[in-house]
Structure formats: structure tokens, C-alpha cells
Amino acid sequence: MSRWIDRLLVAALVVVVAVLCLTALPFLAGHTLGGPGLLTHMFASGALVIGLPVFALAFLRHLPYPSRAGRLYSLGFLATVALGFLTIATVFLCMLPVPATEQMHALMTAHGWIGFAMVPAIVLLLLGMLRSRRTASHLHS
Numbered sequence: 001m002s003r004w005i006d007r008l009l010v011a012a013l014v015v016v017v018a019v020l021c022l023t024a025l026p027f028l029a030g031h032t033l034g035g036p037g038l039l040t041h042m043f044a045s046g047a048l049v050i051g052l053p054v055f056a057l058a059f060l061r062h063l064p065y066p067s068r069a070g071r072l073y074s075l076g077f078l079a080t081v082a083l084g085f086l087t088i089a090t091v092f093l094c095m096l097p098v099p100a101t102e103q104m105h106a107l108m109t110a111h112g113w114i115g116f117a118m119v120p121a122i123v124l125l126l127l128g129m130l131r132s133r134r135t136a137s138h139l140h141s
Ligand code: HEM
Pocket: 017, 020, 021, 024, 027, 031, 032, 033, 038, 041, 042, 044, 045, 046, 048, 049, 087, 088, 091, 092, 105, 108, 109, 111, 112, 113, 114, 115, 116, 118
């Protein structure tokens, strides 16, 4: 049962991050986000703000993972969570009456790149999950 909850959480994370990255693609072409794309980005970002802590708490129980495959898993997990919280933090910092306009631009640029860096982190996590599962089924066979 808990394995299915893990799979559901990872699938939801993959979908939400995919939507966030797809809606942020204009940034890579040097454009600003706008229209329905920006609206979808905002919806998906709400899902990440709620979902990331749930995912992080649920997956913490797997740490530390001593096997080699488990190290990949742990690295992918920690990178995904750290980068996810940093993307959120950059937006929250912009909401405070502290940064100047230039600093806000810098924060949003960092926000975009940190967000895109979640893709390789999630790939690591998925590879680690696959390998750990294979190692586990090999041990039990
Ligand atoms: C995989 C995750 C994410 C990626 C790849 C991503 C990417 C981006 C990019 C590239 C931009 C445009 C930056 C610029 O114009 O300089 C942007 C804007 C924005 N993002 Fe994200 N983002 C992600 C997650 C989030 C999250 C979790 C939040 C909310 C907490 C969020 C809220 C925003 C906001 C408010 C903007 C500004 C929109 C505007 O131009 O008015 N994003 N994002």
C-alpha cells in the first residue's frame, strides 16, 4: 500500500513539474510568461507549494539508503526537495517589501534556472527508484 502511495506522489510530482517547466518554456526563448501559460504556471505552482512538503515528509522515511542504487535515490530525493524549496523561496522573497526591482529580476531569473534544474534531479530520483527496486527484487529472488 505504502509503495503505491509513493508511486502516486512521484507521479504527481512529475506531472506538476512538467507543467511548470512547459509553461515556463517562453523564458528559454527570452520571452516573459503571460496569458493562459502564466495562469497554468500559477495553478501548478500552488500544487507544488502544497505537494512538495507532503512528498518530502513521505519520502524521508527511506533515508539513509545504504546500497549503491540507494545513494542515487537519496541524492535525487535531496536535490529535488532542495531545488523545489529554493524555487518557492525565490518567489516568496520577491513578495517581501525588501528586494529592489533589479534584485527581483535577478531572483526571478534564478527562480527559472533552479526550477529547470529540478528536471535532472527528478530523473536521478526515478533512476534511483528503479535501481533500488531491481536490487530489492534480485535479493528476494
Ligand atoms: C519546476 C518548477 C518551476 C519552474 C521551472 C519555473 C520557471 C519559471 C520561469 C522560467 C519564470 C519566468 C522568470 C522570468 O521571467 O524571469 C517563472 C515565473 C514565475 N514563477 Fe515559476 N517556476 C517553477 C515553479 C514555481 C513555483 C513553485 C512558484 C510559486 C511558488 C512559481 C511562481 C512563479 C511566479 C510568481 C512567476 C512570475 C510570473 C510573472 O512573470 O509575473 N514558479 N517561473
